[in-house]
Amino acid sequence: MRILFALPGFHRYERGAEVALLSVADELAKLGESVTVIGAGEPREGVRYRYKKLGAARRERFERLPSIPGLRDETKWEDATFAANLAAKEDLSQYDVTVTCNFPFTNLALQRGRRKGPRNVFVTQNGDWPAFSNDSEYRLFNCDGLVCTNPSYLERNRDRWNCTLIPNGVDVARFTPASSAEKIACRERLKLPQQRPIVLMVSAFIRTKRVLDGIRAVAQHDGAHLVVAGDGPLRAEGDRLAAELLPNRFTRLSLQASEMPQLYRAADVFMHLSEFESFGNVYLEAWASGLPVVAHDFEVTRWIYGDTQYLCDTGDEAALEEKLRLALVAPVGKAPEGIDQFTWPEIANNYRNFFSQFAAVSEAK
The missing domain is CATH 3.40.50.2000 (Glycogen Phosphorylase B;)
Incomplete structure (x- = not known):
């Protein structure tokens, strides 16, 4: 063809x-x-x-x-x-x-x-x-x-x-769970803090991705560091809010596709707050990388994950805070089961x- x-x-x-x-x-x-x-x-x-x-x-x-x-x-x-x-x-x-x-x-x-x-x-x-x-x-x-x-x-x-x-x-040969040594090395290469739990968002700075809500959510968890990989019209507003709520606990970066697997390996939790996605490659990339996932509970995430991740109505601040708390203490690096179909x-x-x-x-x- x-x-x-x-x-x-x-x-x-x-x-x-x-x-x-x-x-x-x-x-x-x-x-x-x-x-x-x-x-x-x-x-x-x-x-x-x-x-x-x-x-x-x-x-x-x-x-x-x-x-x-x-x-x-x-x-x-x-x-x-x-x-x-x-x-x-x-x-x-x-x-x-x-x-x-x-x-x-x-x-x-x-x-x-x-x-x-x-x-x-x-x-x-x-x-x-x-x-x-x-x-x-x-x-x-x-x-x-x-x-x-x-x-x-x-x-x-x-x-x-x-x-x-x-x-x-998802490319399961590229996106893989990290060992403790690999996590340390990835953080060092990306200049991310070694001693703090890292919450990762891979999202454009647009309204529907709700990155600003992510900043507010992470601010409720002392010591957690938020990393956002993405760009968009709300970048300046996001930077200002993070400077206010997450001083010294926020990193915004843009990476090449070849660098994304090591970014996932550097994280402890993946969070994606969009209330609807046509699919969302990031759901699979985080899953393949062995990260606990905090995401909005809707038909797509339920279809992908079933009951295996930390899904909730992310518009409910209390529910989001609780799921994020649970994810932050969940084990990282677990090999995903069932991802072969993707x-x-x-x-x-x-x-x-x-x-x-x-x-x-x-x-x-």
């Missing part, structure tokens, strides 16, 4: 959608498929897929612009500039399947290729709202296949679209099976 993955954040950001789809692309190339990835970042060594760079304005330039239909946040402006280049410069007839998780602009740019042969697959990495809403620009949404990253999305969309349920995955080779094979129906249609044309 000839497969195209298109997203402006490819090779530019290490956020959940980019990490997930690039992992799938690399595994599919490993399986022998002809895979092309188009993004706005720089080429990388060591990848199996073919990479092409297209220009796109950086999303940070648009953080303070007002929200309007179609351009509701800074990522949509980035998407619009990328999609314009994609439509102008890429011949889509050379592919059997095109894949994105960006709406509206990249999705619409790929729709034009459907007349030339390739089928378009939309992945709900950033939510399924485009697939079921008929408001405003969402009425323009279309796809030949919809990859639902959680059971709720599948249930909501299965009667309207050609759907499949495929979660995200490995990238398994996930990529599911994508391959789903894409195969569209390759047959393309060849028939």
Whole structure:
């Protein structure tokens, strides 16, 4: 199969959608498929897929612009500039399947290729709202296949679209529990305190990720040090709040993807307070790293973890404080059981099976 993955954040950001789809692309190339990835970042060594760079304005330039239909946040402006280049410069007839998780602009740019042969697959990495809403620009949404990253999305969309349920995955060779010696070494490399329990959040500084609530929660636990790996429009507000509530107990950093496993190994507890995620790669990365996980109790986390982690209504301050207290005294480094179903080779094979129906249609044309 000839497969195209298109997203402006490819090779530019290490956020959940980019990490997930690039992992799938690399595994599919490993399986022998002809895979092309188009993004706005720089080429990388060591990848199996073919990479092409297209220009796109950086999303940070648009953080303070007002929200309007179609351009509701800074990522949509980035998407619009990328999609314009994609439509102008890429011949889509050379592919059997095109894949994105960006709406509206990249999705619409790929729709034009459907007349030339390739089928378009939309992945709900950033939510399924485009697939079921008929408001405003969402009425323009279309796809030949919809990859639902959680059971709720599948249930909501299965009667309207050609759907499949495929979660995200994790590289269990990279994300592994740390020994005591490894934890010390990782903290030393990252310049993190050795004598304090570390609570880790891997979250963008945006409202829905609730990093500021995480700062308030950790402030209730004397001695705990909060590390946040992420960036976003609320970074300055987060820094100010941490300076007030967590003096000398807060670290904000940005790391390359290659450095993330050692960050998990340096931690004692993982906390993620988003009240809803399409999936959340970080849930698996923390689990594979043997960390106790404090997270919001909703259908996705319950589907992933069952009753094995510290789930609660994280909007309830007392409940969150209690779960965090329990997690801080829980054993670290326990090898995860049941994570095999979420490995990238398994996930990529599911994508391959789903894409195969569209390759047959393309060849028939």
